[in-house]
Amino acid sequence: MTPSFWQKCLDALEHELSPQQFNTWIRPLQAEVSKDRVCLFAPNRFVMDWVTERFQSRIEELVSAYSDTGTLPVRFEVGSRAQVTNSTPVMTQEPGVSGESPSVSERAKPDYRRSKLQHNYTFKSFVEGKSNQLGRAASMQVAENPGEAYNPLFIYGGVGLGKTHLMHAVGNEILRNRPSAKVLYLHSERFVADMVKALQQNAINEFKRFYRSLDALLIDDIQFFAGKERSQEEFFHTFNALLEGQQQVILTCDRYPKEVNGLEERLKSRFGWGLTVAIQPPELETRVAILNSKALQTGVELPSEVAFFIAKRIRSNIRELEGALRRVVANSHFTGRPITVDFAKEALHDLLALQAKLVTIENIQKTVAEYYKIRVADLLSKRRNRSIARPRQVAMSLAKELTNHSLPEIGDAFGGRDHTTVLHACKKVASLKEEDQRIAEDYANLLRILTT
Amino acid sequence: MSAQLPLGIGLRDGATFDNFFAGPNTEVVVQLERGDEPFLFLWGSSSSGRSHLLQAACQGMSGGGGGAVYLPLSDNVELAPEMLEGLETMALVAVDDLQQVAGDTEWELGLFHLYNRARESGCRIIVAADAPPGALGILLPDLRSRLGWGPVYQLLPLADGDKRTALQLRARRRGMALSDEVANYILQRSPRDLHSLFSMLEHLDRASLAAQRRLTIPFVREQLAVIRS
Numbered sequence: 001m002t003p004s005f006w007q008k009c010l011d012a013l014e015h016e017l018s019p020q021q022f023n024t025w026i027r028p029l030q031a032e033v034s035k036d037r038v039c040l041f042a043p044n045r046f047v048m049d050w051v052t053e054r055f056q057s058r059i060e061e062l063v064s065a066y067s068d069t070g071t072l073p074v075r076f077e078v079g080s081r082a083q084v085t086n087s088t089p090v091m092t093q094e095p096g097v098s099g100e101s102p103s104v105s106e107r108a109k110p111d112y113r114r115s116k117l118q119h120n121y122t123f124k125s126f127v128e129g130k131s132n133q134l135g136r137a138a139s140m141q142v143a144e145n146p147g148e149a150y151n152p153l154f155i156y157g158g159v160g161l162g163k164t165h166l167m168h169a170v171g172n173e174i175l176r177n178r179p180s181a182k183v184l185y186l187h188s189e190r191f192v193a194d195m196v197k198a199l200q201q202n203a204i205n206e207f208k209r210f211y212r213s214l215d216a217l218l219i220d221d222i223q224f225f226a227g228k229e230r231s232q233e234e235f236f237h238t239f240n241a242l243l244e245g246q247q248q249v250i251l252t253c254d255r256y257p258k259e260v261n262g263l264e265e266r267l268k269s270r271f272g273w274g275l276t277v278a279i280q281p282p283e284l285e286t287r288v289a290i291l292n293s294k295a296l297q298t299g300v301e302l303p304s305e306v307a308f309f310i311a312k313r314i315r316s317n318i319r320e321l322e323g324a325l326r327r328v329v330a331n332s333h334f335t336g337r338p339i340t341v342d343f344a345k346e347a348l349h350d351l352l353a354l355q356a357k358l359v360t361i362e363n364i365q366k367t368v369a370e371y372y373k374i375r376v377a378d379l380l381s382k383r384r385n386r387s388i389a390r391p392r393q394v395a396m397s398l399a400k401e402l403t404n405h406s407l408p409e410i411g412d413a414f415g416g417r418d419h420t421t422v423l424h425a426c427k428k429v430a431s432l433k434e435e436d437q438r439i440a441e442d443y444a445n446l447l448r449i450l451t452t
Numbered sequence: 453m454s455a456q457l458p459l460g461i462g463l464r465d466g467a468t469f470d471n472f473f474a475g476p477n478t479e480v481v482v483q484l485e486r487g488d489e490p491f492l493f494l495w496g497s498s499s500s501g502r503s504h505l506l507q508a509a510c511q512g513m514s515g516g517g518g519g520a521v522y523l524p525l526s527d528n529v530e531l532a533p534e535m536l537e538g539l540e541t542m543a544l545v546a547v548d549d550l551q552q553v554a555g556d557t558e559w560e561l562g563l564f565h566l567y568n569r570a571r572e573s574g575c576r577i578i579v580a581a582d583a584p585p586g587a588l589g590i591l592l593p594d595l596r597s598r599l600g601w602g603p604v605y606q607l608l609p610l611a612d613g614d615k616r617t618a619l620q621l622r623a624r625r626r627g628m629a630l631s632d633e634v635a636n637y638i639l640q641r642s643p644r645d646l647h648s649l650f651s652m653l654e655h656l657d658r659a660s661l662a663a664q665r666r667l668t669i670p671f672v673r674e675q676l677a678v679i680r681s
């Protein structure tokens with residue numbers, strides 16, 4: 001049995017289904033073919049149910065038709081090939097940190113994969129500014145003396161300001177100083193999911209044992225614990241046990257702990273036992289420094305005036321700053337052009353124009369009428385004197401350029417005119433733009449008004 | 453004599469990079485084909501080719517290991533936020549029509565968590581919508597900022613000349629010869645968004661097969677009249 005056997009089934013399904021159906025329901029399936037069966041893994045129950053309900057019998061037919069050995073049972077499961085092959089009990093698999101002592105060779109090197117830490121989020125790559133000075137200093141102290149300096153360390157602030165980066169930096173530093181340390185980073189959603197799974201599998205004791213055995217537990221975005229009472233209860237006990245054992249806890253949140261609705265009072269008050277630090281949005285100089293640092297990491301030379309240009313316009317958060325830089329760099333790689341302010345302005349044009357206006361014929365008529373100080377009714381009327389006809393031709397031409405309406409539709413919208421009139425108007429405006437500077441300017445102005 | 457009916461096997465245009473006329477969007481196509489950005493966001497009007505490109509990206513994954521999934525959120529009868537669970541095990545998740553779920557707390561949370569899990573597992577996410585991330589009315593700021601994590605591209609509409617080329621490219625792949633005159637004739641008389649133009653082409657393909665006639669202006673004129681009636 002070769003992998004091409006399943007490929008043949010896929011080819012047949014791709015031919016029979018619409019591209020959308022195939023890409024949504026069949027492409028995500030992973031097949032494991034053995035001598036006596038075919039196992040199809042779906043990423044979740046939703047996909048599995050949908051596929052079994054609608055396609056199971058057809059898939060079975062195809063399997064029988066293409067397999068060398070005739071009819072083969074087809075089994076559907078939730079999961080993926082890799083996960084199932086490495087299947088291990090819930091707590092060692094799920095949080096990714098084994099409860100066993102590491103071997104000598106393992107001790108030599110920190111295991112970033114199991115800790116779920118992003119190895120590039122370090123103190124070195126974290127750009128310090130007024131907005132995050134305190135948070136950085138506290139995090140460094142915690143990294144030097146985990147469990148002793150500030151416990152818990154509670155970092156809060158708006159989205160995309162670097163809370164997660166700081167948290168990972170502490171974890172990475174702890175591992176650098178003590179490679180055998182058991183550090184785990186996870187998002188609050190993952191903690192909740194692990195707990196639910198443990199409850200379902202009757203493994204809550206393993207869950208507790210596992211989380212309480214960590215040297216440092218880093219939980220991101222704890223505001224998502226709000227309203228999840230059972231998770232809060234479990235977390236409360238884990239939290240207490242870790243603090244008692246002088247194991248480090250670091251938490252991030254989008255606001256000050258007392259302001260999180262739906263969080264138990266006892267948790268809120270315990271969060272204040274250690275140190276609570278805020279991270280503010282970075283000021284201009286810090287945003288420039290962040291851009292320079294990110295550019296350096298990707299090996300790109302970013303002129304300082306370009307860094308200032310981007311930093312002045314993208315103020316919201318660092319994530320979007322990074323996105324903007326990536327866009328400029330990608331554009332420069334593609335075109336081979338050097339990164340200048342004009343270049344950045346062009347590359348980010350659509351990103352900076354946040355409100356993309358929807359251009360309609362009505363909108364064009366209104367704008368053109370206002371521009372030429374005439375009434376929309378004039379544009380739609382039969383009047384043919386130049387002070388009306390010219391704006392009408394300009395408006396028709398704009399409608400052809402900015403909308404997808406057919407020429408007959410455009411003609412209709414201008415008082416029931418024929419499509420040849422629209423075609424004539426477009427040709428006329430094109431030639432007038434060449435000959436008459438004023439018309440060219442009017443047209444450019446109107447285009448700008450309508451599209452920005 | 454009755455018209456011969458074409459065979460029931462429809463020729464599917466499919467959605468690949470090969471049959472996409474990039475025109476002013478070449479950079480986006482190159483970016484998608486290269487596939488080295490963990491997160492991408494594309495926006496443009498409904499006939500700008502968003503769905504085609506996302507599906508082409510999924511199709512492109514079939515050669516190189518790992519699964520891919522396409523989520524057309526406009527199809528909200530079929531899909532539910534539970535569909536997002538476990539998708540980080542895929543190599544690529546392509547989310548289309550995000551505007552359909554903007555403001556829906558469950559979907560927004562689901563997508564936000566998917567971004568976080570994808571970042572850990574190395575799964576790529578491409579999202580497409582009809583407006584840029586900041587103009588979609590996303591309520592969850594955590595999701596909004598993640599949408600702009602990677603490059604954001606606007607899919608630019610094609611000029612009429614490019615539309616003609618796209619139409620002719622599509623016709624050629626269907627084995628039809630479409631002259632400049634006939635292509636211009638179609639462009640001047642039917643809605644000029646690519647969806648409508650390609651549907652028109654599909655209609656003409658079937659009709660010309662059934663009538664055993666070539667695509668000439670008189671034939672297209674007849675067919676346009678048939679469609680209008």
